Amino acid sequence: MNLPDAQIAVLAENMYQELELWYPLMPLREEGCNTVVVGPAEQTYASKLGYPVKPDMAIADADPAMFDAVVIPGGFAPEQMRRTRPLIDFVRKVHDQGSLVAAVCHAGLVLASAGIARDRDLTCVALVKDDVIHAGGRYQDKAVVRDRNLISSRLPSDLHLFAKAIVEYLREAPRVATRPLERSKARVSAAYTHVAELSQGPRGVASADYTTLVKTGPRVL
Numbered sequence: 001m002n003l004p005d006a007q008i009a010v011l012a013e014n015m016y017q018e019l020e021l022w023y024p025l026m027p028l029r030e031e032g033c034n035t036v037v038v039g040p041a042e043q044t045y046a047s048k049l050g051y052p053v054k055p056d057m058a059i060a061d062a063d064p065a066m067f068d069a070v071v072i073p074g075g076f077a078p079e080q081m082r083r084t085r086p087l088i089d090f091v092r093k094v095h096d097q098g099s100l101v102a103a104v105c106h107a108g109l110v111l112a113s114a115g116i117a118r119d120r121d122l123t124c125v126a127l128v129k130d131d132v133i134h135a136g137g138r139y140q141d142k143a144v145v146r147d148r149n150l151i152s153s154r155l156p157s158d159l160h161l162f163a164k165a166i167v168e169y170l171r172e173a174p175r176v177a178t179r180p181l182e183r184s185k186a187r188v189s190a191a192y193t194h195v196a197e198l199s200q201g202p203r204g205v206a207s208a209d210y211t212t213l214v215k216t217g218p219r220v221l
Contacts, residue, residue: 007034007069008034010071012053012077015077016074016076017074020073020105024071024102028163031167036056037054038070039057040059040087041055042055047075068099068170070094070100071166078106078109088113089114091114101151102165103151104154104162105125105153105155106125108125112132120136120148120150121140122138123143123145124152149173
């Protein structure tokens with residue numbers, strides 16, 4: 001497809017690995033792809049080191065028919081993502097319509113939860129390979145593995161190959177998205193003018209179920 005016609009979602013959640021979100025996002029935007037960050041809600045999410053990202057779109061507004069691809073970063077974010085059923089359903093539907101699903105590192109957990117790892121050649125960080133194998137995936141210890149409309153990668157050190165594989169796939173593939181994705185809104189995504197601090201807290205009063213909280217601090221510029 002013509003890359004400026006491609007419509008891409010990059011998923012975000014708390015505790016994402018910094019390079020694994022931004023390294024694929026930037027070249028896709030540089031190539032002219034209509035690339036949006038999608039999160040559970042339109043609120044600030046913090047990376048493992050506290051680097052903030054502000055989604056352009058909440059998952060409730062993300063129609064799979066809008067997207068030719070979804071990119072899933074790793075870090076500890078996939079552990080949060082798999083708890084958000086609409087997000088997992090979104091990944092599965094994007095895959096099932098024939099669009100690209102690109103997953104790196106711990107994002108193998110999302111592939112397993114979405115039920116799209118079965119009978120596929122793929123890779124991930126070794127720490128979660130058992131999850132992928134038990135989900136029916138054929139794990140390979142390689143920098144990048146491509147199996148039809150699934151591209152997977154292991155670690156931040158493999159990102160140059162991961163991003164290249166995504167761009168090459170999109171150039172070769174036909175368009176899949178059938179619903180236009182608005183372009184006119186300025187997309188900043190990097191909320192770097194504010195400090196984001198991560199902490200753990202209870203989901204409710206007297207709850208033993210914990211969640212990750214983000215405290216957004218004052219402007220730093």
